Amino acid sequence: MSADTPPDPYANPVAFGQRMQILRERRGMSRTVLGGLLGRSTDWVKQVENGRMRPPGLDAVLRIAQALRVRDLADLTGHPGMRVDLFIGPGHPRLAAVRAAVDALPVRDPQAAPPPPSHLAARLARAWAARHSAPDHRERIGALLPDLIHDAQLAVQHAERPTEWRAAQAALSEVYSLSQFFLAYQPDPSLLWRVAERAMVAAQQAADPHAVGVAAWLLAQAHRDAGPDHYDAADAVTRQAIDHLTPSLPDAGDDLLAITGALTFEAGYTAARRGETATAWRHWDAAQVMATRLPESYFHRVTSFSQAIMGPHAVTVAVELHAGPESVRQAARADAGTIPSRPRRARHRIEQARGYQLDGQPEAALATLSQAYEAAPETIRYNGYARSIILEETESKVTARRRRAAELAVKVGVLAA
Template sequence: MSGAATPDPYSDPLVFGQRLQILRTRRGLTREQLGGLAGRSGSWVKGVETGRLKTPKLDVVLRLAEILRVRDLRELTGDQSLQIDLFAGPGHRRLPEVKAAVDAFPLGREVEAPPAAHLGARLARAWAARHRAPDHREVVGAMLPGLIRDAQALVRQAETVKRRRAAHAVLAEVYSLAQFFVAYQPDAALLWRVVERGLVAAQESEDPHVIGLAAWLAAQAQRDSGPSGFEAADEVTHQTLAYLAPLLPDANDDVLAIAGALTFETGYTAARRGETGTAWRHWDQARDVAARLPAGYFHPMTSFSRAIMGAHAVTVAVELHQGGESVRQATAADADVIPSRPRRARHQIEEARGYHLDGQPDVALATLARAHEAAPETTRYNGYAKRIVLEEAEGKSPVRRRRASELAVKLGLLAA
């Protein structure tokens, strides 16, 4: 390696501080920004990077890994015994089949497109399975290859402009479902192909609801890529909300709900930045949108509703690292009213983060256990859940270590 080359934290025998500096630089963060997000100072980050300060304890290492969106903990620590995927799941057994369907480039009419109504009914069943099945990735992963193939055929074989737009709407929705499956799996390139194709198909559909859904998912992908993606996430949400704004006075519930979901996304990204006032202001705006929806309504893809605003409040407080406020919001929210199993589990994971921030690790572990019971695959793929379990598995309390270790086995972090 030449002296001018950038060291590679994946292969070179670098010390922790060097790895931290390389990964921080790659994410586009200054020392002050990383320190602020980690509850430390810029000078502390400099001290660790230069070796003046020793490698921090596991809880701080896991927090840094979370901020930097480190997928494999070895990237940061260099410890080859710590082969733990934090923000990528284990790779579902259905992933190769879904990837093959996405990567295929059919041009002819080998596949006869099914009637649009038939394909729409299959897609609705897939969304229902995504919300109701505890093993939702398994069920959806089995359905996706056929849905992708048939939706592509529907677009190719559409004979009028109107039918082609409708077919693109179906294809965009299939890609949206595929993004839920592909997210947090160990194939980032596949995720971005799905995101981009979903956006293109949505634009071709000219359907406001479909466009909003694709934008909502694209913003999540940008934000979850780390701090360097925050600006892109904001751009997607702001542009889409500007497009939807003139339509909202007469919009149906689904379009109104997707606008509310996008409004909350702006607050979520602001919370990730640590912008307290902006985050809660957008949460208030999203709540105002939710108040216009029927009491029992839940958006069929995003779960946006009146009832979900309590869960969203927990997320904002947790992302702002407000432990006491997180617990207060968790106490006020009711997970049982969320009909979607993966969304309920996600909310319970956010509650666990809040309890952990507030110094209540036993409650956090119990809440994670409930999340795992609601949707095991959601919990297994969630980096925040894994971070809490790993930290407590190394804690001082023998009873808590045992409970955390048992949960770690269920999440696939430790061998049985």
């Protein structure tokens, strides 16, 4: 082994600080950058690495693992079997209140008056509008969710007729679906799973095909984002949901057609994650056919499925297949300006940036991420792919690019100002 080669942290038992230094150097990251990511000084990093300071607590270890882009905590701790998701972002200030609302025991209070169904529906509509139009969409829906969760549960408890009860369950399922957009990339995966499962249970109780489709779409995403071990589960959920909805398609309205199209694309998304090129594009083609049956101005408020979204979906397929030139070609064809949702537009910019990075165009990647930030700061702030690209470029040997990446890193919050 060359003297310049960083040692293997498993070759001999080493202390936490030594592991931290080895992994930092493998990333080509300076102590200054790591300290900035952790909100600590360069001297603090040095003291931990040199063993002059006791190993930090679990919360700090998790932050270090995220900053160093470590998936297995054993790389830091030496204790096997501890995993950390690289793409979990920092906790949102509203997370604790949302968690409390989800965890609260929904005991029936006979004195509490449930909101009228029309009032609950109007509040949901406003919440979805905020989700799509506000740059700080997480803040906006995070502020609305605790009361929405409580009141939707209340509506279910006080429903007197079967039709009212099923309608209330459909509304509750939609509230939980909205919650999943807030909880995505938050440091509480168990909470996301509870909400995803409750959305499906409420949708099934409602016997509402559209609600079942939406809940399945989000549940499939939760499985896929949990990693390769869950891809089969994601496929199973998607396939079963499409089979459930298919008999209704000949007379389907726009919403039911859209959720079926969204599920069809999700099957392609998972195939792309597996590296199955032909299957991924076949599902994209099938979803495109469904999109063309929708009015040009239609936009599904949960999934964003529409004619306008199929171009960005093509970028996602190419990126997930790690096809740099193809992703750039698809990005050139997709018109982000036709996407009415700010966070979805920002996510498309992030996918474009991934494509540019794959194609060896880091300057274009950074410029596109800046566009994502302008569209919806809270989307890029909690997106692991965006954070990863920015971090890589803060270590660029090109001075102008390194400076630009550092400025964006400070805006996004991955480096301290």
